[in-house]
Amino acid sequence: LVARRVLLDSGESELLTGEGRTALLVTDTEVIRTYGPAWQLFIIGDGQIARHLAGMALRLDYRVMICDPRDAYTGSPLPEGVQLCRDMPDDAVQALPTPARAAVVALAHDPRQDDLGLCAALESEVFYIAALGSRRSAAARRERLRSLEFAEAQLDRIHGPAGLYIGSKRPAEIALSILAELTALR
Numbered sequence: 223l224v225a226r227r228v229l230l231d232s233g234e235s236e237l238l239t240g241e242g243r244t245a246l247l248v249t250d251t252e253v254i255r256t257y258g259p260a261w262q263l264f265i266i267g268d269g270q271i272a273r274h275l276a277g278m279a280l281r282l283d284y285r286v287m288i289c290d291p292r293d294a295y296t297g298s299p300l301p302e303g304v305q306l307c308r309d310m311p312d313d314a315v316q317a318l319p320t321p322a323r324a325a326v327v328a329l330a331h332d333p334r335q336d337d338l339g340l341c342a343a344l345e346s347e348v349f350y351i352a353a354l355g356s357r358r359s360a361a362a363r364r365e366r367l368r369s370l371e372f373a374e375a376q377l378d379r380i381h382g383p384a385g386l387y388i389g390s391k392r393p394a395e396i397a398l399s400i401l402a403e404l405t406a407l408r
Contacts, residue, residue, distance in 0.1 A: 223239070223240025223241055223243070223256055223257070223258030223259070223320075223323075224237055224238070224239070224240045224256070224257055224258060225237070225238040225239065225240040225243050225254050225255065225256045225257070226238075226254070226255050226257070227252055227253070227254045228252060228253045228254075229251065229252050230250070230251055230252060230253065231251065238254070240256040240257065240258050241322075243256045244256065258320070258323065259285075259319070259320050259323060260283060260284065260285045260323070261283070261284050261285070261323050261324070261325070261408065262284060262285045262286075262287070262318060262320065262323060262324040262325065263275070263276070263279045263284040263285070263286045263287070263324075263325050263327065263404070264287050264289065264314070264315060264318060264324055264325065264326045264327070264339075264348075265286070265287065265288045265289065265327050265329055266289050266290070266311045266326065266327065266328040266329060266330050266335055266336055266339040267288075267289075267290055267328065267329040267330025267331065267332065267335060267336070268288050268290040268306075269329060269330075269331075269393075270393035271329050271354065271393045271396050271397050271400075272288050272329050273300070273301065274393050274394045274396075274397035274398075275327065275329070275397035275400055275401060276288060276300065276301055276304045277301045277304075278397055278398065278401050279401060280301060280303050280304065282401070282405065284325075285305075286303065286304045286305070287304070287305040287306070287307050287314070288300060288304060288305070288306055288307070289306075289307040289308075289309065289311050289314045289339070290306075290307075290308070290330065290335070291308050291309060291310055291311070291335070292330075292332075292335070310338060311328075311330075311335055311336075311338045311339030311342070312338040312339055312341060312342040313342075314339070315339050315342035315343050315346060315348075316342050316346070318346070318348070321346045321347045321348045322347045322348070322349060323349070324348045324349070325348060325349060325350035325351075325352075325404050325408075326339060326340070326343040326348050326350070326351050326352070327350075327351075327352045327353070327354075327384060327400060327404075328340055328352070328353040328354065328384075329353075329354045329384075331354065331355075333363070333366065336353055336363070337363065337366060337367065340353060340363075340367065340380065341367070341370065341372075344367070344372055344376045344377075344379060344380070349407065349408065350381070350403075350404050350407050350408070351379050351380050351381065352380065352381040352382060352384035352385070352400060352403070352404070353380055353381075353382040353383075353384055354382075354383065354384050354396070354400075355382060355383055355384075356383060357383060359382075360380075360382035360383055363380075363382060364377055364380070364382075367380075381403060384396075384399075384400045384403070385398075385399030385400035385401075385402065385403050386399045386402050386403045386406075387399070
């Protein structure tokens with residue numbers, strides 16, 4: 223990440239490190255615009271919701287990766303531009319190149335996959351962590367992660383059920399609600 227700072231009184235500009243800065247800061251004396259790598263969406267689990275979410279996120283200029291190491295989940299080709307990762311979710315989350323610009327969404331419906339990725343996300347700087355499921359499954363997930371000694375503040379980072387509540391059960395609408403919440407937080 224790199225930031226360009228322009229002093230409004232003189233027009234002088236300089237380049238600064240972009241780490242820890244907002245995308246745009248405007249004050250009475252300066253404007254600082256941060257540039258850097260694309261926002262990333264890392265989806266755990268391949269399925270209908272993941273495919274809809276990936277396609278929508280591409281249209282908003284996210285770099286999208288779907289991670290699913292399960293051999294049974296090899297279906298139709300992914301949307302053009304979406305990367306497929308067959309690594310274990312925790313290893314793949316830990317390998318994200320710019321975690322502060324990444325979101326992790328667990329959609330596998332398999333606690334063995336989802337929880338691995340969520341654990342790695344909770345220990346990272348990703349800006350958004352979400353997991354699909356009902357309120358009951360979110361509470362059960364929270365208990366499982368609490369038993370792994372994650373602090374309450376860490377667990378509070380997980381948006382679960384994922385997305386804005388719109389009362390839908392259709393895959394495309396669930397994907398839309400997740401992307402809306404993600405965009406609002408970004």
